[in-house]
Amino acid sequence: MAEKKYNAGDIEILEGLEAVRIRPGMYIGSTGKTGLHHILWEIVDNAVDEAANGFADFIDVKLNGDGSVSVEDNGRGIPTDIHPKMGISGVEVVFTQLHAGGKFDNHNYSYSGGLHGVGASVTNALSEWLKVEVYRGTVYRMEFHSYFDEAEKKYHSGVPVAPLTNTKKKTTKKGTLVTFKPDAAVFETTRFDYEVISKHLKEVAFLNKGLRLRLTDYRGNEVKTVEYCYEGGIRDFVLDINRNSGKTVLFNTPVYCSGEVDGIRIEFAIQYTDAFTDTIISYVNNIPTPEGGMHEVGFKSGLTKVLNDYARKEKYLKEKDDNFLGDDFREGITAVLSIKMKNVQFEGQTKTKLGNPEARPAVDSFTVSALQNFANEKGANAVFDAIMKKAQGAAKARLAAKHAKEIARSKNAIDSFNTLGKLAACRSKKAERNELFIVEGDSAGGSAKQGRDSLYQAILPLRSKPLNVEKKRIDQVIANEEIRTLISALGTDIGEDFQIKDLNFDKVIILSDADQDGAHIRAILLTFFFRYMKPLITEGHVYIGMPPLYKVYKKDRVEYAYDDSELQAKIDLVGRGYQIQRYKGLGEMNPEQLWETTMNPESRSLMRVTIEDGSEAERLISTLLGDSIDLRKQYITEHANFNKEDAFIKLKK
Numbered sequence: 001m002a003e004k005k006y007n008a009g010d011i012e013i014l015e016g017l018e019a020v021r022i023r024p025g026m027y028i029g030s031t032g033k034t035g036l037h038h039i040l041w042e043i044v045d046n047a048v049d050e051a052a053n054g055f056a057d058f059i060d061v062k063l064n065g066d067g068s069v070s071v072e073d074n075g076r077g078i079p080t081d082i083h084p085k086m087g088i089s090g091v092e093v094v095f096t097q098l099h100a101g102g103k104f105d106n107h108n109y110s111y112s113g114g115l116h117g118v119g120a121s122v123t124n125a126l127s128e129w130l131k132v133e134v135y136r137g138t139v140y141r142m143e144f145h146s147y148f149d150e151a152e153k154k155y156h157s158g159v160p161v162a163p164l165t166n167t168k169k170k171t172t173k174k175g176t177l178v179t180f181k182p183d184a185a186v187f188e189t190t191r192f193d194y195e196v197i198s199k200h201l202k203e204v205a206f207l208n209k210g211l212r213l214r215l216t217d218y219r220g221n222e223v224k225t226v227e228y229c230y231e232g233g234i235r236d237f238v239l240d241i242n243r244n245s246g247k248t249v250l251f252n253t254p255v256y257c258s259g260e261v262d263g264i265r266i267e268f269a270i271q272y273t274d275a276f277t278d279t280i281i282s283y284v285n286n287i288p289t290p291e292g293g294m295h296e297v298g299f300k301s302g303l304t305k306v307l308n309d310y311a312r313k314e315k316y317l318k319e320k321d322d323n324f325l326g327d328d329f330r331e332g333i334t335a336v337l338s339i340k341m342k343n344v345q346f347e348g349q350t351k352t353k354l355g356n357p358e359a360r361p362a363v364d365s366f367t368v369s370a371l372q373n374f375a376n377e378k379g380a381n382a383v384f385d386a387i388m389k390k391a392q393g394a395a396k397a398r399l400a401a402k403h404a405k406e407i408a409r410s411k412n413a414i415d416s417f418n419t420l421g422k423l424a425a426c427r428s429k430k431a432e433r434n435e436l437f438i439v440e441g442d443s444a445g446g447s448a449k450q451g452r453d454s455l456y457q458a459i460l461p462l463r464s465k466p467l468n469v470e471k472k473r474i475d476q477v478i479a480n481e482e483i484r485t486l487i488s489a490l491g492t493d494i495g496e497d498f499q500i501k502d503l504n505f506d507k508v509i510i511l512s513d514a515d516q517d518g519a520h521i522r523a524i525l526l527t528f529f530f531r532y533m534k535p536l537i538t539e540g541h542v543y544i545g546m547p548p549l550y551k552v553y554k555k556d557r558v559e560y561a562y563d564d565s566e567l568q569a570k571i572d573l574v575g576r577g578y579q580i581q582r583y584k585g586l587g588e589m590n591p592e593q594l595w596e597t598t599m600n601p602e603s604r605s606l607m608r609v610t611i612e613d614g615s616e617a618e619r620l621i622s623t624l625l626g627d628s629i630d631l632r633k634q635y636i637t638e639h640a641n642f643n644k645e646d647a648f649i650k651l652k653k
């Protein structure tokens with residue numbers, strides 16, 4: 001086997017990986033929990049690519065007791081021969097070359113833009129060590145490590161310990177095994193989250209039909225394991241979303257179409273339920289696009305066109321009737337749209353919106369022709385009939401809501417809620433300084449009203465859980481008193497009439513208890529904002545307040561702990577003879593305490609809600625993919641850096 005000395009020629013490679021270590025955020029977004037999992041997705045992605053190319057059907061992920069993680073596929077195995085141009089083995093290319101061009105050949109789909117597909121070398125660069133085994137008749141091995149060079153006073157990352165070796169040990173297995181240990185010097189946390197990985201693998205399984213993925217956790221006292229495999233692919237995805245939603249489906253088998261237009265591979269699955277809102281989940285090259293983009297626009301317009309044509313032809317619309325609106329056809333829809341294309345461009349606030357203009361007409365025309373073809377199939381009439389009747393109901397409600405709104409407007413009824421409702425307005429008219437606290441519970445609302453700075457801070461107490469937005473129609477949402485008070489207080493109107501310039505507050509702060517009910521209220525409010533006032537979130541006006549969980553005190557000395565990990569430090573501060581009060585809800589705090597800990601801009605902690613949080617809240621409600629993840633916990637871990645949002649904003653100004 002050809003050996004290679006590690007000399008000057010390799011310096012470039014090594015410097016490439018050092019760049020990753022110097023600025024990890026550029027490659028993986030953050031060094032928090034999300035970034036940690038990102039380096040695992042890179043490895044899983046490579047195994048998924050091998051499966052998507054038809055060479056593997058099983059991916060095995062193991063969380064090992066030493067904090068490392070293993071990923072194994074049963075594909076062809078990473079090439080072990082020497083790369084003619086590079087002069088090093090294929091394995092070494094994959095793990096040391098930044099953006100190794102060879103990863104995707106012409107038959108594959110290359111990703112670009114955003115942080116997707118940065119490659120396995122990034123995982124290597126950010127690992128304490130990484131080991132590869134390739135099974136190709138015999139077992140091949142290679143190991144990399146990162147270390148601090150005392151003499152040079154610098155880090156070296158992802159350095160080969162030795163070239164790829166053929167151990168000559170015979171094996172009947174085929175494939176690749178990668179094991180790595182994330183570097184604790186890079187990441188804020190190196191603990192992988194079983195639930196996050198399980199959720200991700202489930203999504204991957206839906207998007208790659210027939211691919212089997214297993215996760216096993218060896219870290220605790222007992223071994224945990226899950227396995228996912230869906231022969232129906234995104235059909236099963238749609239079924240899974242609806243099955244766990246408590247909604248009633250309008251037909252049993254999702255409509256499924258797949259095909260290719262102008263080199264773009266397109267598939268979608270659609271099922272309708274009795275819900276009044278829509279759940280459209282889209283992907284490009286298996287990457288979620290919660291911000292939508294050109295493919296979703298094309299899908300929606302194609303759907304509207306083909307269904308309106310059907311409605312005319314089959315007389316669901318009379319001659320004098322106006323066409324249905326797109327919204328009418330999307331009421332109650334659950335759809336998964338997945339496309340695969342080259343040279344992807346991601347846009348938007350979180351780079352999760354497809355920008356490629358060519359995707360729009362391709363998906364539009366595919367949707368039209370695929371659904372026209374479907375109309376000729378057995379059972380299609382019942383499906384279309386259900387969709388048509390749903391759209392008729394939606395159109396009727398839409399017209400009724402418009403009428404109701406006109407009446408409400410003419411009587412100025414919405415504005416009168418300001419004085420009639422429970423809103424405690426603030427005195428200032430300076431929207432750019434004002435804050436609205438939405439507070440769970442009347443007693444906490446009372447404390448907030450007494451404790452606030454009434455010049456700038458308005459309080460809206462929510463007596464009970466506001467209605468579940470998911471289950472109601474837009475006209476019923478508006479009819480709900482607490483939602484109406486909220487809409488009126490914000491001043492922006494909703495949906496298509498939303499006007500950010502009319503917003504009465506710079507900050508809209510949700511204050512709810514750290515329990516199940518609180519999490520539910522938060523999720524409902526976020527879903528409402530996400531669905532009907534999206535710019536409120538995208539333009540950064542929505543925040544989550546962070547009340548403390550504990551008060552640690554002794555005589556006059558008082559310290560607050562905002563999570564369990566802070567508690568010991570606060571106990572140490574207060575010293576011997578301390579007492580602890582655990583807050584079970586906001587209602588247990590008196591006005592002064594609530595002001596000091598949660599409302600005072602000088603001392604409080606706020607977390608700004610991102611579009612991901614909004615869509616995650618929606619996914620929490622609409623799907624069960626994330627049902628075991630507590631939102632508050634997730635915010636705290638994912639956005640730990642932004643806990644002191646006020647301090648952050650002050651720095652910027």
Ligand code: 28G
Pocket residue numbers: 043044046047050071072073075076077078079083089090091093094102103176177178
């Ligand atoms: C287990 C965890 C992650 C992989 C393969 C298989 C091939 C491959 C991977 O080629 C392209 C070109 C030369 C280096 C391709 C095998 C063609 C023929 C492959 C994985 C890059 C990469 N035979 N399986 N890469 N080469 N599984 N699983 O990473 O220069 S990566």
